[in-house]
Amino acid sequence: MTLKVSMKMLILLVSAISLAWRSHGVEGEISISEEEDAELERQLKIINKPAIKVIKTHYGDIYDCVDINKQPAFDHPLLKNHKIQMRPTSFPKGLFDKASSSSVEQPSNVMPSEIGLKNRCPPGSVPIRRTRKEDLIRVKQNPSDFQPLTDRASGHTFASNYVNSVPYHGAGALIAVYNPTILNDQFSSAVMWIQNGEKNTLNSIQVGWTVNHALHGDNRTRLFTYWTVDGYQRTGCFDTRCPGFVQVSTEMAPGLAFENTSLIDGPKYITKVVIYQITWYRDSSTGNWWLSFSENNVHIGYWPKSLFTGLATSASYVIWGGEVYSPSSSGEDSPPMGSGLLPFKGGKEACFFNGLQVIYDSELKDPIPSLLHKRKIANRYCYDADEVEKYNDMYYYFHFGGPGGQNCGF
Numbered sequence: 151m152t153l154k155v156s157m158k159m160l161i162l163l164v165s166a167i168s169l170a171w172r173s174h175g176v177e178g179e180i181s182i183s184e185e186e187d188a189e190l191e192r193q194l195k196i197i198n199k200p201a202i203k204v205i206k207t208h209y210g211d212i213y214d215c216v217d218i219n220k221q222p223a224f225d226h227p228l229l230k231n232h233k234i235q236m237r238p239t240s241f242p243k244g245l246f247d248k249a250s251s252s253s254v255e256q257p258s259n260v261m262p263s264e265i266g267l268k269n270r271c272p273p274g275s276v277p278i279r280r281t282r283k284e285d286l287i288r289v290k291q292n293p294s295d296f297q298p299l300t301d302r303a304s305g306h307t308f309a310s311n312y313v314n315s316v317p318y319h320g321a322g323a324l325i326a327v328y329n330p331t332i333l334n335d336q337f338s339s340a341v342m343w344i345q346n347g348e349k350n351t352l353n354s355i356q357v358g359w360t361v362n363h364a365l366h367g368d369n370r371t372r373l374f375t376y377w378t379v380d381g382y383q384r385t386g387c388f389d390t391r392c393p394g395f396v397q398v399s400t401e402m403a404p405g406l407a408f409e410n411t412s413l414i415d416g417p418k419y420i421t422k423v424v425i426y427q428i429t430w431y432r433d434s435s436t437g438n439w440w441l442s443f444s445e446n447n448v449h450i451g452y453w454p455k456s457l458f459t460g461l462a463t464s465a466s467y468v469i470w471g472g473e474v475y476s477p478s479s480s481g482e483d484s485p486p487m488g489s490g491l492l493p494f495k496g497g498k499e500a501c502f503f504n505g506l507q508v509i510y511d512s513e514l515k516d517p518i519p520s521l522l523h524k525r526k527i528a529n530r531y532c533y534d535a536d537e538v539e540k541y542n543d544m545y546y547y548f549h550f551g552g553p554g555g556q557n558c559g560f
Contacts, residue, residue: 182287190286197222197391202275205267209370209407212280215271218398221278226393228456236398237449238440242320243513263327264409265373266448270401276451277403278390288364305478307559309487309535309550310341310471310525313508313517317464318344320439320509326501327359329371329411330486336476337362338485339374340501340550343469344439346460352381353461355439355453359408370407375441379458395441397451402443404450414489414499437462468517470503471525471535472550484532484558488551493536497549504547506538516546532558 182190199221201214216222223229271277321344330338341358356376361369365388377394378386389404390397397403437455442448455462472487488501507514522538533552540546 190283197281205269213277214280215275216278218276221276222390223393223396242509265406267401276397279405305475308473309527309533310469311538311548312469312523313521314467315521318468318508321468322507323470323503324505325503327408327411328489328501330490332361332485334363336485338474338487340472344465346466350381353379353458371411372407375404377453394457395453399450402448402450468508484554486554487533490553492534492552493549500549501551502549506546529558
């Protein structure tokens with residue numbers, strides 16, 4: 151009986167929430183029937199768990215401090231008997247002194263962007279962003295089917311570099327944080343992907359920043375995560391919007407907004423490029439995939455090994471870069487990527503990744519140069535990415551981005 155209830159919850163959540171990945175409708179008034187309204191209320195009762203404490207951010211988000219054992223992750227049938235791992239049982243060598251701003255030499259005007267709840271949740275609870283009725287309504291407007299990470303997916307454009315051909319157990323990078331201007335049915339992201347498999351068997355974990363009005367209801371730059379185990383067909387979702395990601399931090403959560411973003415105009419901000427470092431890795435004992443901000447030694451949470459097939463053992467690709475989306479039928483200009491400027495502008499104006507590293511076994515290392523490749527880019531007047539280079543024999547980096555415009559995709 152318990153399994154049937156969990157499956158029902160999962161179906162409701164996947165159909166109502168994970169459509170966010172496949173839905174980018176224009177925000178506006180929408181009429182719903184009394185029956186539809188009642189169904190939305192029922193879904194909200196399943197999605198939003200009882201709160202021990204409620205935290206409201208200064209930009210209006212509400213985070214419920216939920217009992218760590220009753221968080222949404224455990225509505226997933228594969229996690230029915232899952233035992234929470236409060237922190238990794240081991241750490242990759244170099245996690246806190248490699249691929250971090252303390253070891254990657256930066257100009258004095260490059261600083262981490264602030265992120266995190268000012269008032270953390272009580273011990274034994276975790277912050278989960280409250281889903282509102284308007285969130286459910288918004289993601290149901292104009293749903294469409296497309297395959298992210300497919301170069302010819304309608305409306306999607308990428309500019310990125312990747313490494314492949316070797317089993318990987320994690321990756322890390324520093325990413326410049328910007329706030330590109332988008333329309334309500336578009337998004338613009340800087341992402342690090344780790345994946346295994348092809349097409350319908352693709353296992354993928356993504357983390358980075360995004361400006362995505364359809365997902366968050368505003369145009370702030372936010373931390374986001376995403377996962378799938380079947381090539382974005384029926385599994386996975388953003389952040390904690392469906393069961394899967396197990397959160398353990400009391401102060402950090404996917405979906406939080408960055409307090410500071412880089413500017414290319416105006417006094418001082420042009421030189422104050424904000425960096426944050428994200429690393430995820432496969433725990434050597436359990437096989438769980440952890441998400442950490444090693445700049446502050448914060449372990450946000452993990453994706454349990456039991457969710458995955460290919461990623462249950464290792465990853466075959468690591469990708470760093472930008473992704474933008476605009477409905478191909480809308481006639482709109484494609485949105486800017488990164489800072490909105492092409493990579494030849496350099497680090498003071500163009501967005502960038504640096505300190506690129508991967509985990510081959512249990513140690514963060516520089517990627518093998520011969521395995522680094524650049525993805526095919528449709529129109530370099532719209533978007534581009536540099537080849538990966540090494541700075542002063544210290545770390546690997548590249549610039550990426552562009553203004554967007556007409557005829558930018560395949």
